[in-house]
Amino acid sequence: MRPGDDPRGERGREPPGAADAIAEGVRGARVGEIPGRLCGVAVDLLPVTCASVSLHSAGVPVQLGASSAQAAYVTEVQATLGDAPCHYVARTGTAVLARDLTAGRDVLRWPVFAQQATAAGVRAVYSLPLGDGAVCVGTLDLYRDRPGTLTDPELRTARLVAGLITAALTALPRAREDDEDGREWWLGGLGAGHDSVHQATGMIMAQLGLGTDEALARLRAHAFAHGRTALDLARDVVARRTRFER
Known part of the structure; x- marks a missing residue:
């Protein structure tokens, strides 16, 4: 285990009750509340401080929900800079696990973002793609107030949350002008x-x-x-x- 890594759990073991916790976290939620609810569940299940979920439209992250004002702000920093972990994920569909924004390769890779994020109290960021493997439609961004990485089971839990967000995004279309039946759509008004x-x-x-x-x-x-x-x-x-x- 490297310095700063979280000691919870063992590699190769699934976190107990993750699926049940996710189900309970969104129970009774209106569809517009689901992004924020899942961000909160991710924070409860994982060694992270806060989380946000965004769609990516024309190169700009469109924030759908966040677990806290801190997560919302750092996600806006990423959107402003145009060169940060979530942008790389959106372009490549590959997850980014930036374990230390205070030193090392992550700082060299994103120096301005690292400075802005650490000033906001974030020391590590884990950005996961939302999509089907062929197309990335957005990101789940997990922020942490100290350096460290995710264990394999923790990463599986994060991917499970991202997968549920992706399923909801693809299942619920945007509202159309002729929708007059009072249904609430996932993207109606969000972002x-x-x-x-x-x-x-x-x-x-x-x-x-x-x-x-x-x-x-x-x-x-x-x-x-x-x-x-x-x-x-x-x-x-x-x-x-x-x-x-x-």
Whole structure:
């Protein structure tokens, strides 16, 4: 066992009662509450401090739920930077287990994210893909307040939670304009605030004559330079409180 690793459990043994705990955690939940509920279950089952779940749309994580304000904030940091564990997972469909954001290869790989995350009290992040192996539609991001890794059983539990989130995402479509039967859809209203990122990107494209990727990069860079999240700045752009000049 390496320094900082959590001693709970033995490799090769399944955590007892994980499936029952997950079932109990979502019992009675409205569909819109399920992402946050599963984040909370993950925190209860695993040696992590907080968790969030996001869809990835046009390179921007759209947060659907989080177990705490800390998780929500660090996920927004990832969205703002555009170069962080969740972005790598979304591109490759491969999980990232960044066990130490205070030293070593994880810091070298994501130096700016590591600095921002540790300033927010996060020392390790485990980002898992949501998808079927061929397509990654989002990520489950698990954050920890000390360096360390996940044991094999803990990683299986994390993948189980991610798999249930994926199943729910694929089973429940977006609401359509003709849905008038009062049903509550998984994505209805969730992450709606992130529409402002796409709107702001379009406005920056028009203001500066840029392509989509360049406009999004300019939004992210401006937000980072001013100590803000991309989502917060995007709302100002859409409200015309901030304008980008050539």
